Amino acid sequence: MATLKYSRQRESIKEFLVGRTDHPTADFVYENMKQIYPNISLGTVYRNLSLLADLGEIQKLSSFGGADRFDARTTPHCHFMCTRCGRVMDVFSEHIDRSLEDIAADFKDGQISDYKARFFGICNDCLSKEDTH
Amino acid sequence: MATLKYSRQRESIKEFLVGRTDHPTADFVYENMKQIYPNISLGTVYRNLSLLADLGEIQKLSSFGGADRFDARTTPHCHFMCTRCGRVMDVFSEHIDRSLEDIAADFKDGQISDYKARFFGICNDCLSKEDTH
DNA sequence: CTTAGTGCAAAAGTTTTGCAGCGAT
DNA sequence: ATCGCTGCAAAACTTTTGCACTAAG
Numbered sequence: 001m002a003t004l005k006y007s008r009q010r011e012s013i014k015e016f017l018v019g020r021t022d023h024p025t026a027d028f029v030y031e032n033m034k035q036i037y038p039n040i041s042l043g044t045v046y047r048n049l050s051l052l053a054d055l056g057e058i059q060k061l062s063s064f065g066g067a068d069r070f071d072a073r074t075t076p077h078c079h080f081m082c083t084r085c086g087r088v089m090d091v092f093s094e095h096i097d098r099s100l101e102d103i104a105a106d107f108k109d110g111q112i113s114d115y116k117a118r119f120f121g122i123c124n125d126c127l128s129k130e131d132t133h
Numbered sequence: 134m135a136t137l138k139y140s141r142q143r144e145s146i147k148e149f150l151v152g153r154t155d156h157p158t159a160d161f162v163y164e165n166m167k168q169i170y171p172n173i174s175l176g177t178v179y180r181n182l183s184l185l186a187d188l189g190e191i192q193k194l195s196s197f198g199g200a201d202r203f204d205a206r207t208t209p210h211c212h213f214m215c216t217r218c219g220r221v222m223d224v225f226s227e228h229i230d231r232s233l234e235d236i237a238a239d240f241k242d243g244q245i246s247d248y249k250a251r252f253f254g255i256c257n258d259c260l261s262k263e264d265t266h
Numbered sequence: 267c268t269t270a271g272t273g274c275a276a277a278a279g280t281t282t283t284g285c286a287g288c289g290a291t
Numbered sequence: 292a293t294c295g296c297t298g299c300a301a302a303a304c305t306t307t308t309g310c311a312c313t314a315a316g
Contacts, residue, residue, distance in 0.1 A: 003316085005314085005316070006315065006316090007314090007315085025305090026305080027304095027305085042306090043306090043307075043308080046305090046306060047307090047308095050306095050307095066304085066305085067304080067305060068305085
């Protein structure tokens with residue numbers, strides 16, 4: 001087991017993610033980190049995102065089609081992706097948690113320990129733009 | 134709109150997927166197609182898988198970590214992935230469909246039209262191997 | 267001093283695409 | 292004859308990794 005050492009890059013990446021409600025990709029995090037650390041490398045961003053995910057401090061969302069996205073919310077929740085603008089939003093619901101537990105209990109071919117649910121559709125912003133036609 | 138033309142490659146790819154209950158990657162389909170068409174290209178496999186998915190004849194599963202997987206089942210269902218051996222299995226349940234309507238009704242930031250749920254855990258095969266220790 | 271973390275660059279893995287020729291209609 | 296599909300290869304895109312060096316403990 002490697003002993004964890006402090007790194008200012010990792011702290012900034014975590015802090016950046018906590019301050020956002022969208023769900024940035026690694027490359028987007030990288031572009032923003034360059035404003036603080038002009039020489040930071042994309043590899044460092046990936047390594048830290050991966051490390052933070054392993055520690056359970058952030059969540060890796062694989063995936064909504066393209067690059068993976070990252071989410072600093074630790075409370076269990078689901079995600080909604082707008083198929084028009086690509087935005088990813090949080091979805092909180094007791095319905096899903098209850099029914100997913102029912103499914104886990106019903107499943108006979110293995111032992112379910114985790115689940116992820118994603119929803120697709122059109123977000124309100126895109127719907128209102130559509131109305132103007 | 135392009136008019137669809139018959140292609141024996143596409144037909145074989147579809148047929149191959151229909152005959153399987155696992156959820157092969159594009160590369161796995163490619164390797165198997167080479168036994169029928171030794172000169173088939175990976176690009177052709179990707180193009181046909183993408184086309185079949187657009188037609189709704191197959192489903193593209195993005196993703197379970199690595200490469201996308203493909204599924205010829207058209208009836209709505211969810212997926213379970215064994216985190217030990219990587220196998221992906223189908224999950225059928227009425228629970229999920231019932232709760233989807235509830236969630237869609239609750240969600241205020243957009244209009245939900247589709248969902249995908251994935252479950253993670255250990256499959257029975259891997260559990261029984263574990264017992265022998 | 268020890269070793270985890272970093273920047274850089276190359277590589278690996280997955281998917282898309284430009285193009286010239288082939289094949290279905 | 293038209294134009295969608297193919298094989299091939301190159302490119303694009305995302306993520307990982309080897310290495311020498313820096314910095315935290």
